[in-house]
Amino acid sequence: MTDFLNLTGKRALITAGSRGAGAATVGLFRELGVRVLTTARARPDNLPEDLFVEADLTTEEGCRAVADTSRQRLGGVDIIVHMLGGSSAAGGGFSALTDAEWCKELSLNLFPAVRLDRHLVPDMVSRGSGVVIHVTSIQNVLPLPESTTAYAAAKAALSTYSKAMSKEVSPRGVRVVRVSPGWIATESSIDLAERLAKQAGTDLEGGKKIIMDGLGGIPIGRPAEPAEVASLIAFLASERAASITGTEYTIDGGTVPTA
Template sequence: MTMQDRDRLDGRRALVTGGSKGTGMAVVERLHEMGADVWTTARTMPTGYERPDRFIEADTATTDGVEAVAGKISEEGPLDILVHVVGGSSTPPGGYAAASEDQWMAELNLNLLGAVRLDRVLLPAMVEARSGVVVHVTSIQRQQPLHDATLPYASAKGALRTYSKGLANELAPRGVRVNAVSPGGIQTEGYDDFVDRLADGNDVTREEAKQMIFDSLGGVPLGRFATTEEIADLVGFLVSDRASSIVGAEYVIDGGTVPTT
């Protein structure tokens, strides 16, 4: 196998959750560029989506949504690559007391249990084929939670990392590699929405809200958040043959936000 071949994903089937926008869409495009047959899922297909036959409209935060995705994917055989990107937070600011029971469950379903359920129905085929790669997108908030508005999200991502590590140890001997990518801030529409919520909840400007985020993280040495393309580059590496011996790792991509200990 040449060095260039190790960068290619020709002939491999991939599924990316949350692929309708932001980081998920960037990952879809990167894997497609690498030669994979890429499926994606999200609640709504974007207008003018270029590959509608490879899009599954479903909410993977629900059991019905997971069943719909798994049923469609399984019609054509096992996956080679599964990337869980879907996630986010809608909890209002105000600390722990502002997060209701329903909001906690919504965050857990979106950021943790959707991945657990989808893995449970799709990974047996990978195990049977003794081949496959799984990437879970976690967050540096599992180490540096922002308590004002995203504690449920941070808690779910922390649990996702623990789950990912345990799954990696179980499946590596069976031919399936599992790893995690832990982004810091990412320049997405979701980030802009979070800034707006923080600004409204604290009666400050958007720029002041952004500075609050940077301050709460202890600063970002790089001076900016990562782009979605930079996250996609890392995911592309991890699912390629260049990463064939990497198992159970969590790659932090945060511009230096998390201090070295």
């Protein structure tokens, strides 16, 4: 029986692959026969050294180092998965966001993808094949103004950039797609639920409910699992999705209330 997904022999760069959905994507791609390189600011103990490059992707120097290492170790890449993202801004709404906070959010959530694409996608175009997956967020259409305005705006910019890029390179054989997660049950999100639970005097499930209520509810009643996000990414990277480009795929348990 033919495997539904066949990625054997493909070469992939997956950013932020040390934790959460990034680590799940690295693991699944390796199971599917992909030669993987991933990156973060520090290598976790469970990742072999030859699969990892330590770099700060919020800098041009870090992005250039990762691109160079991808060519040295893999001979180039067939798939790029831009998983890197997050927010450290404090609450307080738009007026609490300083220029420094805005720059920090853009440097983490937009510029790494822009820079790595600039370094690596021209090689894909020259070969006439490749897949670029930008991981955005449902907050680009459902922002949470108390603390993530800058994050949401950066992810919206990433989405628009991705669409523009797809129109440019898809006629030349390179597909560009977006994956837009809602709440994912990662280590950091569970930590957040525990902190909220402690503040509210409830248990972990109560903390999760606080997050879901803040999102306006999740119809399936739970966050997405990292492995579920990884499975969507693997499908989009495969030949099964060969006619899919320029579109965004939401994986949020139904959180966004419109189609």
